[in-house]
Amino acid sequence: MSDREPLLSVRNxxxxxxxxxxxxxxxxxxxxxxxxxxxxxxxxxxxLGLVGESGCGKSTVGxxxxxxxxxxxxxxxxxGKMLDKAEFKRQRAQLQMIFQDPTASLNPRRRIYDILSDxxxxxxxxxxxxxxxxxxxxxxxxxxxENSAERYPHEFSGGQRQRIAIARxxxxxxxxIICDEPxxxxxxxxxxxxxxxxxxxxSRLGVSYLFIAHGLGSVRYISHRIxxxxxxxxxxxxxxxxxxxxxxHPYSQALISAVPVADPEKRGVKRMIxxxxxxxxxxxxxxxxxxxxxxxxxxxxxxxRPELVDINGGEGxxxxxxxxxxxxxxxxxxxxxxxxxxVHEGASAREGAAEEPAVKEGA
Amino acid sequence: xxxxYLGSVxxxxxxxxxxxxxxxxxxxxxxxxxxxxxxxxxxxNAINPEFSAAPSVKHILGTDQIGRDLxxxxxxxxxxxxxxxxxxxxxxxxxxxxxxxxxxxxxxAADMIIMRCTDMVMSFPYILLILVAGAIFEPGMWNIILIxxxxxxxxxxxxxxxxxxxxxxxDFVHASRIGGMSRTYILFSDILPNTIAxxxxxxxxxxxxxxxxxxxLSFLGMGVQPPxxxxxxxxxxxxxxxxxxxxxxxxxxxxxxxxxxxxxxNFIGDALRDAIDPSTTKS
Amino acid sequence: xxxxxxxxxxxALIVLFGITVIDFGIMTLAGNPIEILSGGPRxxxxxxxxxxxxxxxxxxxxxxxxxxxxxxxxxxxxxxxxNYQPVSEMIGSHLGPTLVLMGSALVLSLIIASVAGIYxxxxxxxxGDYAIVSFAFLGQSIPGFLLAMILxxxxxxxxxxxxxxxxxxxxxxxxxxxxxxxxxxxxxLAFEMSGRNIRYIRSSVLEILNKDYLRTAxxxxxxxxxxxxxxALRNALxxxxxxxxxxxxxxxxxxxxxxxxxxxxxxxxxxxxxILARDYPxxxxxxxxSAVVVLLGNLIVDIVYAFVDxxxxxx
Numbered sequence: 001m002s003d004r005e006p007l008l009s010v011r012n013x014x015x016x017x018x019x020x021x022x023x024x025x026x027x028x029x030x031x032x033x034x035x036x037x038x039x040x041x042x043x044x045x046x047x048l049g050l051v052g053e054s055g056c057g058k059s060t061v062g063x064x065x066x067x068x069x070x071x072x073x074x075x076x077x078x079x080g081k082m083l084d085k086a087e088f089k090r091q092r093a094q095l096q097m098i099f100q101d102p103t104a105s106l107n108p109r110r111r112i113y114d115i116l117s118d119x120x121x122x123x124x125x126x127x128x129x130x131x132x133x134x135x136x137x138x139x140x141x142x143x144x145x146e147n148s149a150e151r152y153p154h155e156f157s158g159g160q161r162q163r164i165a166i167a168r169x170x171x172x173x174x175x176x177i178i179c180d181e182p183x184x185x186x187x188x189x190x191x192x193x194x195x196x197x198x199x200x201x202x203s204r205l206g207v208s209y210l211f212i213a214h215g216l217g218s219v220r221y222i223s224h225r226i227x228x229x230x231x232x233x234x235x236x237x238x239x240x241x242x243x244x245x246x247x248x249h250p251y252s253q254a255l256i257s258a259v260p261v262a263d264p265e266k267r268g269v270k271r272m273i274x275x276x277x278x279x280x281x282x283x284x285x286x287x288x289x290x291x292x293x294x295x296x297x298x299x300x301x302x303x304x305r306p307e308l309v310d311i312n313g314g315e316g317x318x319x320x321x322x323x324x325x326x327x328x329x330x331x332x333x334x335x336x337x338x339x340x341x342x343v344h345e346g347a348s349a350r351e352g353a354a355e356e357p358a359v360k361e362g363a
Numbered sequence: 364x365x366x367x368y369l370g371s372v373x374x375x376x377x378x379x380x381x382x383x384x385x386x387x388x389x390x391x392x393x394x395x396x397x398x399x400x401x402x403x404x405x406x407x408n409a410i411n412p413e414f415s416a417a418p419s420v421k422h423i424l425g426t427d428q429i430g431r432d433l434x435x436x437x438x439x440x441x442x443x444x445x446x447x448x449x450x451x452x453x454x455x456x457x458x459x460x461x462x463x464x465x466x467x468x469x470x471x472a473a474d475m476i477i478m479r480c481t482d483m484v485m486s487f488p489y490i491l492l493i494l495v496a497g498a499i500f501e502p503g504m505w506n507i508i509l510i511x512x513x514x515x516x517x518x519x520x521x522x523x524x525x526x527x528x529x530x531x532x533x534d535f536v537h538a539s540r541i542g543g544m545s546r547t548y549i550l551f552s553d554i555l556p557n558t559i560a561x562x563x564x565x566x567x568x569x570x571x572x573x574x575x576x577x578x579x580l581s582f583l584g585m586g587v588q589p590p591x592x593x594x595x596x597x598x599x600x601x602x603x604x605x606x607x608x609x610x611x612x613x614x615x616x617x618x619x620x621x622x623x624x625x626x627x628x629n630f631i632g633d634a635l636r637d638a639i640d641p642s643t644t645k646s
Numbered sequence: 647x648x649x650x651x652x653x654x655x656x657x658a659l660i661v662l663f664g665i666t667v668i669d670f671g672i673m674t675l676a677g678n679p680i681e682i683l684s685g686g687p688r689x690x691x692x693x694x695x696x697x698x699x700x701x702x703x704x705x706x707x708x709x710x711x712x713x714x715x716x717x718x719x720x721x722x723x724x725x726x727x728x729n730y731q732p733v734s735e736m737i738g739s740h741l742g743p744t745l746v747l748m749g750s751a752l753v754l755s756l757i758i759a760s761v762a763g764i765y766x767x768x769x770x771x772x773x774g775d776y777a778i779v780s781f782a783f784l785g786q787s788i789p790g791f792l793l794a795m796i797l798x799x800x801x802x803x804x805x806x807x808x809x810x811x812x813x814x815x816x817x818x819x820x821x822x823x824x825x826x827x828x829x830x831x832x833x834x835l836a837f838e839m840s841g842r843n844i845r846y847i848r849s850s851v852l853e854i855l856n857k858d859y860l861r862t863a864x865x866x867x868x869x870x871x872x873x874x875x876x877x878a879l880r881n882a883l884x885x886x887x888x889x890x891x892x893x894x895x896x897x898x899x900x901x902x903x904x905x906x907x908x909x910x911x912x913x914x915x916x917x918x919x920x921i922l923a924r925d926y927p928x929x930x931x932x933x934x935x936s937a938v939v940v941l942l943g944n945l946i947v948d949i950v951y952a953f954v955d956x957x958x959x960x961x
Contacts, residue, residue: 066541092543105534109368109556118552119542152368168538479657483664486940487933490902494921495929499672571787578789579903583918601795602907604810608803618792625787633783 049223382634454512463523567632763847785841
């Protein structure tokens with residue numbers, strides 16, 4: 001793949017929330033670092049998976065990209081131009097979104113035709129007269145029966161509603177669609193259908209996705225590259241194949257081992273189970289945010305914050321394998337040698353400083 | 364066969380027997396009021412030779428002290444009471460919806476000012492406010508409509524504001540915003556249709572209260588002025604002990620119509636509430 | 647909590663200020679009271695001018711308002727245009743009967759509404775439930791003055807049991823309010839109030855009864871009686887407190903019509919007479935006073951909430 005200009009570049013994106021009820025004085029107000037300096041690129045026709053536990057800030061990143069939330073720092077570049085307020089207004093139609101819950105994302109009082117045609121006519125994509133044909137085309141594209149236009153959202157199943165939401169996102173022919181956990185509210189069998197539809201649309205229309213999810217299962221299937229987020233930071237970013245083959249960050253390793261494997265041959269392969277508490281993002285530890293739960297954590301991890309470094313030496317950001325960990329070599333060994341259950345026994349961030357890394361064998 | 368939202372509301376409304384019966388009765392009353400000129404056997408203000416006559420074949424509800432036919436007056440009075448109830452509710456709903464939408468959607472200073480205004484109107488003792496306004500402005504039907512309309516809006520404004528606050532954080536509103544739709548579109552196509560149902564329910568209670576208030580004002584002589592008839596001012600005469608004891612037909616029939624009217628409106632409101640929000644259905 | 651109360655008090659002050667402005671505005675719109683006072687034929691132009699000057703009515707409206715505000719802040723509500731009595735004195739002498747009437751009606755209606763509402767919810771869909779709900783609808787739908795007339799017709803005219811007007815036997819003012827005078831106005835007010843509140847309490851209790859923790863209590867084998875009276879009732883206090891809060895605004899002005907019909911010598915009757923006579927100082931004082939009662943009442947209710955319902959937070 002040639003390395004062209006990225007479609008969207010995110011640089012050092014930040015979002016802080018003030019914590020309520022903490023103190024009387026504004027000076028003492030604490031901040032939640034929901035997104036703490038996140039950078040990545042998305043190329044045309046590419047899907048970037050963004051994975052992490054709930055509360056890690058992945059959805060906030062998505063919401064910032066479409067302007068649902070203001071940023072507290074960082075820059076966005078779209079098609080090479082900086083997305084300031086004016087440019088964002090111009091490019092608004094190019095950045096669309098699919099939400100997690102298709103029931104909540106469709107106006108229950110409006111017919112599908114209204115939902116789809118209003119947005120097209122409102123953006124000058126087509127005239128009222130052309131709208132009917134356009135709507136039917138869109139519905140066909142997402143695999144819905146032709147008579148759907150005259151119906152209300154509540155008459156459809158969850159999967160069909162998500163198709164409608166996809167049709168709405170596509171109606172403005174965007175270059176990038178933020179998919180915020182688009183399948184996690186659906187049944188397993190429906191999930192696959194929606195993922196296939198997204199893939200198919202991508203190959204046909206060349207649209208890019210930022211695919212946000214909390215587990216690696218569906219992300220692996222649809223993403224070209226995957227970014228793993230932990231407490232507001234990206235800890236590892238690599239191509240899908242590379243990440244699964246050669247995960248370097250202990251957190252990525254834990255996530256990968258949590259993916260169910262549908263292969264009876266692999267039954268019995270032991271898993272890595274992460275225990276211990278996620279440190280509150282209000283009182284982030286000084287060093288690596290994952291240190292409290294990490295089996296390989298050392299003194300340095302608790303003192304210093306590791307930066308993302310490229311370990312692949314690939315050309316262009318597309319082929320890089322970025323990882324933020326001081327002990328990634330040890331971590332790789334850990335995966336290779338320990339066949340037993342690795343229990344990450346994390347003490348809380350504050351009191352865990354003196355403890356040795358705890359790696360237990362067996363169950 | 365797919366069912367629209369309205370269809371499902373109608374279906375559930377039918378389960379509420381009292382609501383259906385009330386709707387039928389109210390429709391009959393409205394029809395009778397509309398057809399008053401056709402149905403009334405006499406001119407409501409014409410004076411007949413029989414004074415204070417008890418109900419008879421000639422005057423089915425009797426006549427009042429100056430010989431006007433009570434049935435004819437009742438038809439025209441119902442007309443006035445319904446008109447007052449309907450128009451003042453319309454005005455109150457319009458003001459309440461508009462202010463509630465603005466306060467809820469835009470927030471900030473607009474919200475602050477509007478909510479303080481609702482606080483003010485709501486902190487006035489309701490009846491006192493109506494009476495003061497009623498006494499100060501020239502009494503008469505149109506002024507009553509305006510007064511009631513301009514006093515009854517805060518409840519609706521609060522209701523709409525609360526609904527807007529919760530709806531504007533829904534994903535479908537975000538989707539419209541991401542889709543670059545205008546504020547007017549989001550307010551009137553996304554938010555308003557989703558808050559119409561509770562507004563409608565609330566409006567029925569406002570209408571019931573308006574009808575009662577008109578009756579009370581006219582009863583006290585500060586509402587609709589004679590010779591025009593309203594249900595309230597027909598009862599005005601019953602303040603005298605002679606009318607109360609010797610001429611009971613003068614107050615029983617208008618009193619019964621007021622109660623019937625308000626009971627019907629209240630039952631319809633109750634049925635609507637159940638039909639619109641199935642989760643509150645009592646069963 | 648303290649911060650919350652201070653904040654609420656500040657808002658209440660702003661609202662009060664607004665109310666006085668609106669009040670004054672309405673009065674001004676209605677025209678100069680001198681025009682009304684000049685109704686008598688024998689008053690000469692000069693005399694009117696002197697009176698206008700004495701009352702400060704010849705000054706510009708904003709000045710009149712400021713004068714009124716200044717006096718009011720000092721606790722001086724001025725003098726009645728009608729009988730030249732100090733307004734505060736008039737309010738003082740009419741306060742007692744209104745408090746007695748409204749207080750007794752509120753207590754009676756609360757008893758009726760809570761007993762009926764809770765019974766109705768516990769015996770949902772029974773005959774008793776339907777009867778109570780219908781009663782509530784009727785209570786909401788009968789104009790107070792009509793009920794008053796019906797009661798007078800039955801108890802005064804037909805049965806001759808209860809007096810229809812006043813609060814005490816003529817010539818016996820000193821002995822205070824007599825019960826037989828109180829009964830009918832109290833019933834009319836209580837009927838109206840309980841009609842409004844039965845259904846509210848019923849649906850709140852229903853909601854509580856359907857909560858999971860009560861189901862759990864029932865499933866654990868705790869008796870029906872215990873479930874309802876130990877677990878549900880404490881929570882049912884919340885809607886009852888709400889009801890008191892909702893009735894407060896009506897308490898002061900709400901008795902106007904009933905007091906008028908029964909000639910009850912309270913604030914309502916006084917206000918009614920002031921309204922008819924356009925006795926502005928009296929009307930202004932009454933509006934302000936009732937607004938204070940309403941705002942303070944709402945504040946107290948909110949604070950009581952915090953004690954009854956530990957989940958209520960103030961931000």
